[in-house]
Amino acid sequence: MLIFDVHLDLSMNAMEWNRNLRLPVSVINEREIGLTDKRDRGNALVSLPELRKGNIGLVVATQIARYVAPGNKLPGWHSPEQAWAQTQGQLAWYRAMEDAGEMVPITNLRELEAHLKLWNDDMPNSGKPIGYILSLEGADSMVNLSYVEKAYQTGVRAIGPAHYGPGRYAQGTNASGLMGPDGHALLKEMERLNIILDATHLCDDSFWDALGHFNGRVWASHNNCRSLVNHNRQFSDDQIRALVERGAVIGGVLDAWMMVPGWELGFSQPKSMHCNLEVVIDHLDHICQLAGNCLHVGIGSDLDGGYGKEQAPYDLESIADLQHLQALLENRGYGPADIRNIFHGNFIRFIRETWAFS
Structure with a gap:
């Protein structure tokens, strides 16, 4: 079954982790033996061949570059202009993958439908490009509002x-804190351009502020449930209900610390914490119970989003193993239509509705 993964940091892995994503994961990991500059070296789960192996033919792929003000200890760039330049380097990588026939951009309904037709034919996946919808994770690189249209x-x-x-x-x-006038102006420009608001990562104050000021389409590309893992990174039940009311779809994320409670970064291990693919179904199921249906969940794995196999479900050898979710969902009582919706249908429906008049 076709999988649509709505959150993968592909260009970040290519440019900052220096991974050649055209190679099998095993080759990428072999080359990283002995490297210690990143804590997930040698534990990569994602590459373009693995996406094809898992029939993951459509993804939302990110650009990401944070601005950090003086005193901010997070990694990032010291000016918005530098952050913008970083995102453009990432864009150049996507363009190079297009030139190599590895990827194809999806920006409108015509391109989406043509790509779905390609991936639903009987030809081997080895010759098919991965379709990608471009997303910006964090808006710090918008030097000013004119950059949104750029x-x-x-x-x-x-x-x-x-x-x-x-x-x-x-x-x-x-x-913590509200978005403020600049954030509200950003939302207005996004609404004008019919850009989807990704509510992922918004703190509670900014989340409610955003929903109150944005009249466009909203989704959450990679979020789990606070009632199962109590941290501000997850959504509360009230936030989930608000997103459902807006017609949003929420992508279940496979970063272990967001899946199981009590995870200690750098110390916990997936097996000892009983973190397997069943756990993400717990989160998806919780959302379905709140919504009263299976129309608001999908997959936003965030695999290799700054972590690897050391911090992912232990029954996952590569991203291709997302296909195991089908049998696990069947065992939970989910029918074929529900599984299709979770694997790809809900997010594809959302995009079709969003782009219907673009």
């Missing part, structure tokens, strides 16, 4: 206003 012209179709900590337009994970 980003749209390069293919950006979704923006998350914040990432971790305080941002220029909104407050993110582990921060």
